[in-house]
Amino acid sequence: MPEPMGFFTDTTVCIGCKACEVACKEWNQLPAHNGGAHTLSGDSYDNTRQLDGTHWRHVQFVEQFTPDRSEGRWLLMSDVCKHCVRAGCLEVCPTGAIIRTEFDSVVIQSDACNGCRDCLAACPFGVIGMNPVSNTAQKCTLCYDRLQAGMEPACSKACPTDSIKFGPVRELREVAAARVEQLHGAGEKRAYLYGADDTMLGGLNAFFLLVDRPEVYRLPPDPQMPTRNLGMSALWSTLGAVVLGIAGIFSFRSRGARTAALAEAEEEERDVRRSA
Numbered sequence: 001m002p003e004p005m006g007f008f009t010d011t012t013v014c015i016g017c018k019a020c021e022v023a024c025k026e027w028n029q030l031p032a033h034n035g036g037a038h039t040l041s042g043d044s045y046d047n048t049r050q051l052d053g054t055h056w057r058h059v060q061f062v063e064q065f066t067p068d069r070s071e072g073r074w075l076l077m078s079d080v081c082k083h084c085v086r087a088g089c090l091e092v093c094p095t096g097a098i099i100r101t102e103f104d105s106v107v108i109q110s111d112a113c114n115g116c117r118d119c120l121a122a123c124p125f126g127v128i129g130m131n132p133v134s135n136t137a138q139k140c141t142l143c144y145d146r147l148q149a150g151m152e153p154a155c156s157k158a159c160p161t162d163s164i165k166f167g168p169v170r171e172l173r174e175v176a177a178a179r180v181e182q183l184h185g186a187g188e189k190r191a192y193l194y195g196a197d198d199t200m201l202g203g204l205n206a207f208f209l210l211v212d213r214p215e216v217y218r219l220p221p222d223p224q225m226p227t228r229n230l231g232m233s234a235l236w237s238t239l240g241a242v243v244l245g246i247a248g249i250f251s252f253r254s255r256g257a258r259t260a261a262l263a264e265a266e267e268e269e270r271d272v273r274r275s276a
Contacts, residue, residue: 001102001103002103002274003168003169003170004103004104004168004169004170004205004206005007005103005104005105005142005147005167005168005204005205006104006142006166006169006172006206007080007142007153007156007164007165007166007172007205007206007207008042008164008165008166008167008172008176008196008206008207008208008209008222009077009080009160009163009164009165009175009206009207009209010163010165010176010208010209011076011077011163011189011208011209011211011217012076012165012183012188012191012208012209012211013161013162014059014076014077014161014163015058015160015161015163016045016061016074016076017160018059019060019080019116019158019160019165020059020078020155020156020158020159021048021057021155021161023154023155023156023157024056024057024154024155025055025056025236027146027147027154028056028061028141028143028144028154029038030054030055030056031054031133032271033177034066036060037081039126039214041141042151043061044061044062044063045061046058046059046060046061050126051079051081051125051126051128051139052103052126052128052129052130053128053129053130053131053132053139054129054131054132054138055128055140056080056081056139056140056141057078057079057080057155058078058079058080058085058137058142059076059079060075060076060077060078060079060092060217060218061069061074061076062074062076062077062212062217063075064211064212068137075211075212075216075217075237076110076161076249077210078129078155078159078164079118079127079210079218080140080155081106081128081139081140081142081206082127082195082201082205082206082207083104083105083106083109083142083204083205083206084106084201084203084204084205085104085198085202085203085205086201086202087100087106087201087205088119088122088123088124088201088225088226089106089108089119089122089123089128090106090124091122091226092118092119092121092226093112093118093119094114094118095112095113095116096112097109097110097112097113097114097136097137098119099116101142101144101171102176103142103144103147104142104149104205105141105205106249107141107142107144108128108136108137108138108139108141108146108147110131110134110136113136113137115130115137117130117137119137120185121226122138122150122226123248124201124220124223124224125219125220125223127140129138131244132192135261140167142205142206149197152166153166155274161162169205172207172220173196173197173207175194176196176207176209177195177196177269180192180209181194183209185206187213190211190212191209191210192209192210193207193208193210194207194208194209194210194214194219195207195208199258200222200223201223201224201225206213218230253254
């Protein structure tokens with residue numbers, strides 16, 4: 001059984017070249033755009049906007065500058081599916097279309113997907129989208145077909161700065177920890193790892209080195225499984241059922257009282273007619 005495989009993305013060496021986006025689309029035969037021509041989003045140099053069914057890699061451009069732009073910095077990050085150890089999408093899929101592979105990656109099998117979109121709502125990272133051609137949910141597969149052939153995923157293979165590192169997750173965590181220590185020693189005290197340990201959804205098989213709050217990179221600070229709501233939902237459902245039951249009892253009793261009163265009135269009316 002192979003070791004869990006994944007990505008370590010060091011955002012401090014990303015140059016925003018989008019080679020990973022292009023390589024991903026080329027290998028997976030994804031359309032260059034999702035309906036219509038690409039237009040500038042107005043959000044820096046980001047024209048793909050987000051991860052979805054036809055964009056399985058997304059390079060973010062975060063500009064942090066003073067109003068006069070005399071001081072500031074760029075934050076660049078190539079985002080991707082996290083291939084969570086505890087995956088919400090896999091948990092809610094009603095058809096079994098979403099599976100965990102021998103590489104511990106999470107893959108959607110399009111031929112078994114019924115397009116229900118449950119996985120879209122269940123993913124705390126918003127990485128899944130609908131492919132408009134097949135009308136099925138799609139996302140990064142960690143290049144499952146390439147892994148089966150002993151090849152590296154297309155995106156990490158194309159990255160010119162090695163910002164996207166691929167390999168056994170155990171080894172990547174060691175490399176990432178050493179990189180954080182190196183940056184701290186160089187004065188970048190803000191550097192930390194996001195999703196590298198098992199406290200976040202059991203661990204993310206695609207984790208990141210960041211130098212600002214997760215929200216700045218459009219990442220949730222505390223992603224949760226859909227099951228976190230089951231206890232409270234069950235409580236409210238039970239309370240709702242109790243309230244409806246009580247209301248039904250009162251309604252039945254009220255209806256019975258009205259029926260009895262009507263019957264009594266009709267009997268009195270008949271008595272009056274007989275005496276007349």
